[in-house]
Amino acid sequence: LTVFCFVFYPQIEAEFARLTSVDLKGSFFAGLDQYLARFLELYKAKSGIVGLNRLMRCLNDDSSTHRKRTVLLLGLPHFLKEDPSGFFKTVEATDEEDTFTKGMKVGVVMVKDGEEIIDTAVVLEEAVILSELKDIPRAIALLMGLLFSLNIDYPKELRYTFEIIQKVLMNIGGGQCSSLVHGFRNRLLRKTM
DSSP states (O other): OOOOOTTHHHHHHHHHHHHHSSOHHHHHHHHHHHHHHHHHHHHHHTTTSHHHHHHHHHHHHOOOHHHHHHHHHHHHHHHTTOOOTTTEEEEETTSOHHHHHTTOSEEEEEEEETTEEEEEEEEETTEEEEEEESOHHHHHHHHHHHHHHTTOOOOGGGHHHHHHIIIIISOSSTTSOOHHHHHHHHHHHHHHO
């Protein structure tokens, strides 16, 4: 994968902090951990959603905090009945970059070698912008930083997913939410307070 140097990660975080007065990774991971158990409860209650059910079964083999965070983020579009197929892609290490980034305006790519994920990358405008990321949560945190820093709109097909990440998990601009996100936040808070 084409990769920008790791030196950009601190710059993304610094620009995000300058624009929002919020620590990018700190607020992202604190929000994930604060709501993690409640999200998973809500996901279990919606076991009829195929993509969500498959993700929840992954927790039977590995219920680490890392895996739970990943399931929360990968499952959110399914829970909200949004289509993540153009945003989250899994490819083989042997696949050509231009074939899996074609048509991808904003997204996260997981690169597999057999059954093992060996790389996670962020794509903007059909180009891999960041790669060699450790995992999905880190990739999405840095993607949020990039979207804010570069003033790029969220993908329309995942509008509510990104709104929940920003306004609920990261607590940025939460005073002005869509009615769906406001209702979802209330469902989360019913058992977390």
